[in-house]
Amino acid sequence: MRTHLQKRDNRSMRMTILVPIISLLVSFLLGALVLLLSKANPLVTYQAMLKGAFGSQTKIQYTIAKAVPLLLCGLAVGVAFRLKFWNIGAEGQYIAGVIGITWVMQFWTFLPVWLLLPIGMVVGVACGALWAAIPGFLKAQWSVDETLTTLMMNYIIIGYAEYLYINAWKAPRGNMGTILYPEAAWLPRIWGRVHAGVYFALALVVVLYFILYKTRWGFELNMIGKNRRAAQCQGVCIKRNIVLGMLLSGAIAGLAGAIDSAAVTHQLTKGVNSGYGFTGIIIAWMSALNPFVSILVALIMAALETGSDALQIMKLPSAMGEVMQGLILIPLLAGSVFIDYRLVSRASHTEATP
Amino acid sequence: MKRGIVLLLIVLLVSMVAFGQGSKDKASAADAVLKVGVIYISPPGDMGYSYMHDQGTIAMEQHFGDKVEVIRMEDIPENESSERVMENLIDAGCKIIFANSYNYQQYMQNVAKRHPNVYFEHCSGYLDNPNMSNYFGRMYQMRYLSGMIAARMSASGKIGYVGAYNTPEVVRGINAFTLGVRAINPKATVTVVWTNTWFDPSLERQGAIALLDQGCDVIAQHQDTTEPAKAAVERGKYAIGYNADFGKIVGDERVLVSPMWNWGNYMIPTIQSVLDGTWKSQSYWGGLEDEMIHLSPISPLVPADMVKAVEAKQQEMHDKKWDVFWGEIRDNTGAVRQKSGEKMSDEAMLTIDWFVEGVIGSVY
Numbered sequence: 001m002r003t004h005l006q007k008r009d010n011r012s013m014r015m016t017i018l019v020p021i022i023s024l025l026v027s028f029l030l031g032a033l034v035l036l037l038s039k040a041n042p043l044v045t046y047q048a049m050l051k052g053a054f055g056s057q058t059k060i061q062y063t064i065a066k067a068v069p070l071l072l073c074g075l076a077v078g079v080a081f082r083l084k085f086w087n088i089g090a091e092g093q094y095i096a097g098v099i100g101i102t103w104v105m106q107f108w109t110f111l112p113v114w115l116l117l118p119i120g121m122v123v124g125v126a127c128g129a130l131w132a133a134i135p136g137f138l139k140a141q142w143s144v145d146e147t148l149t150t151l152m153m154n155y156i157i158i159g160y161a162e163y164l165y166i167n168a169w170k171a172p173r174g175n176m177g178t179i180l181y182p183e184a185a186w187l188p189r190i191w192g193r194v195h196a197g198v199y200f201a202l203a204l205v206v207v208l209y210f211i212l213y214k215t216r217w218g219f220e221l222n223m224i225g226k227n228r229r230a231a232q233c234q235g236v237c238i239k240r241n242i243v244l245g246m247l248l249s250g251a252i253a254g255l256a257g258a259i260d261s262a263a264v265t266h267q268l269t270k271g272v273n274s275g276y277g278f279t280g281i282i283i284a285w286m287s288a289l290n291p292f293v294s295i296l297v298a299l300i301m302a303a304l305e306t307g308s309d310a311l312q313i314m315k316l317p318s319a320m321g322e323v324m325q326g327l328i329l330i331p332l333l334a335g336s337v338f339i340d341y342r343l344v345s346r347a348s349h350t351e352a353t354p
Numbered sequence: 355m356k357r358g359i360v361l362l363l364i365v366l367l368v369s370m371v372a373f374g375q376g377s378k379d380k381a382s383a384a385d386a387v388l389k390v391g392v393i394y395i396s397p398p399g400d401m402g403y404s405y406m407h408d409q410g411t412i413a414m415e416q417h418f419g420d421k422v423e424v425i426r427m428e429d430i431p432e433n434e435s436s437e438r439v440m441e442n443l444i445d446a447g448c449k450i451i452f453a454n455s456y457n458y459q460q461y462m463q464n465v466a467k468r469h470p471n472v473y474f475e476h477c478s479g480y481l482d483n484p485n486m487s488n489y490f491g492r493m494y495q496m497r498y499l500s501g502m503i504a505a506r507m508s509a510s511g512k513i514g515y516v517g518a519y520n521t522p523e524v525v526r527g528i529n530a531f532t533l534g535v536r537a538i539n540p541k542a543t544v545t546v547v548w549t550n551t552w553f554d555p556s557l558e559r560q561g562a563i564a565l566l567d568q569g570c571d572v573i574a575q576h577q578d579t580t581e582p583a584k585a586a587v588e589r590g591k592y593a594i595g596y597n598a599d600f601g602k603i604v605g606d607e608r609v610l611v612s613p614m615w616n617w618g619n620y621m622i623p624t625i626q627s628v629l630d631g632t633w634k635s636q637s638y639w640g641g642l643e644d645e646m647i648h649l650s651p652i653s654p655l656v657p658a659d660m661v662k663a664v665e666a667k668q669q670e671m672h673d674k675k676w677d678v679f680w681g682e683i684r685d686n687t688g689a690v691r692q693k694s695g696e697k698m699s700d701e702a703m704l705t706i707d708w709f710v711e712g713v714i715g716s717v718y
Contacts, residue, residue: 055445271433309442
């Protein structure tokens with residue numbers, strides 16, 4: 001019995017829900033295999049990981065705090081992906097946000113302290129948006145491949161951030177990193193380690209859902225992604241929308257950076273290229289670009305990281321955590337084919353072919 | 355059939371969670387054992403910085419045997435994740451936690467304030483707390499000695515130095531090394547390149563190659579891997595190691611000598627003080643007298659009279675008759691930074707941000 005893939009007439013709703021669930025289960029099974037090979041009991045290990053991520057109030061707090069920048073980066077990437085604009089640069093746009101807020105916190109000292117946080121966040125958002133607008137403009141104007149430009153621009157800004165925290169903006173005492181933001185300008189913690197960034201992230205989910213699904217502009221973005229030619233015929237200005245879409249995407253990534261540094265790191269320092277922007281790609285993809293689903297996926301990705309401490313505490317190698325995270329993605333990407341395609345056996349299909 | 359697979363998967367997952375329940379709370383019997391948490395910036399497989407820390411941890415484990423249990427956390431990023439890792443170590447029962455890199459400092463202090471009953475040991479920083487110490491070693495003394503050897507073996511008088519970051523620790527090492535170089539050959543220079551990373555085998559190698567291309571014939575390094583040394587010996591030039599005995603690891607006599615750490619000599623007395631209940635917060639900067647630092651065996655290529663000269667200098671430092679940053683020191687613009695007869699204070703050494711005469715390069 002030969003089988004082949006056949007495109008579905010419509011995206012299968014059932015598969016959209018089933019594929020992520022089954023993929024997760026498959027990846028847990030694959031993970032179990034790897035664990036067995038390293039002579040660990042998968043049941044005990046998964047149990048320990050679960051406990052590591054959600055086992056106590058503090059652990060839940062760390063997981064939620066970790067999920068906030070991940071969710072925002074996932075939303076940022078999701079907006080661009082909706083246009084089929086492959087923004088691999090959320091990492092750089094995130095860093096632009098950190099640089100923006102740090103610039104305000106460190107040098108706009110003429111402002112009253114209570115104004116530093118809101119203005120810093122606005123500047124951070126603007127920096128992220130501008131950094132994303134460059135590849136957006138290049139794509140719109142000259143069709144420059146955005147995958148390359150967004151990716152490469154990450155390395156430019158990582159290098160620039162290094163220059164800032166090692167040289168130009170380095171605090172007088174200490175090894176590296178800028179001076180800490182004034183304590184009165186920190187984004188407050190609302191529940192243990194969980195900070196007020198949660199409000200921003202959740203509010204943004206609602207706003208984005210409204211924009212993307214209920215407004216004319218959201219409809220236009222969707223149409224460009226689904227069928228660019230048709231959108232053009234309908235009079236949608238593609239160039240303008242690509243730049244606008246990237247401005248929004250970069251602004252959200254910049255917000256992620258501004259929030260995380262205002263609430264957690266309080267400075268620009270080593271570790272600013274934390275990989276949130278790259279994980280954001282996974283989150284956007286796994287959530288099928290749906291903002292609400294992104295919340296769940298971001299929590300899962302955060303839990304995978306916070307939970308993987310348990311692996312080392314159980315004396316497993318440090319690389320095991322990353323292996324487990326990687327194993328999540330493969331079945332999911334492989335499985336997502338079935339949302340748009342169905343597996344058909346040659347025999348049942350013959351009557352359709354002439 | 356598809357539904358069958360789904361069901362099977364769900365049953366498997368549920369059983370995993372259910373069976374896992376039974377295995378908790380087995381730790382209570384082992385309360386007599388002191389649990390020690392150790393956090394490393396890189397995997398000890400780097401054969402450099404974290405490797406030497408782990409050698410210290412292993413020495414400590416062997417010293418105390420069944421009385422301690424070590425939980426290692428490797429490759430932990432220097433951001434809030436490290437705070438979470440420390441919390442997890444405390445949950446796992448650790449009573450004392452070591453962390454081996456500078457940027458853990460702020461996070462460790464946060465955790466220390468939340469857990470007054472746990473002891474914290476931070477390597478290479480300057481913050482302390484009633485329950486948090488910082489510790490480090492006077493590696494600059496060994497840098498000076500290795501500089502003497504480098505100068506003697508350099509035909510061109512051009513020596514290269516691959517530096518990680520422009521932190522006081524690295525700058526101090528380069529300065530001490532250069533003072534050692536100049537003590538033997540007053541015309542020799544030390545050219546510095548920055549890699550802006552502690553641990554990146556390929557960038558470290560590139561840095562060394564850039565220096566070799568400029569005509570340097572001895573390569574010293576402040577990096578975590580052996581790559582700069584390897585790049586030098588592969589071209590038939592000399593290398594000065596760091597952290598571990600690179601001569602042994604690289605397997606080449608052209609690795610002349612390596613300034614080395616002996617972290618066990620700090621960890622063992624520290625753990626002993628916890629067991630005795632006498633642990634106290636401190637700012638510890640150990641030198642030759644505590645054998646926190648030492649030189650690897652010197653390569654047979656180095657002439658015997660040079661080895662003697664190095665040993666004599668080492669003895670002077672050990673007896674505190676002389677130290678590296680004593681006397682007149684000029685910076686590399688020619689300005690006098692310290693008058694003759696003066697001794698540099700620890701505070702000045704710990705915050706140094708300028709190069710001595712003879713260094714080609716800039717801190718910023």
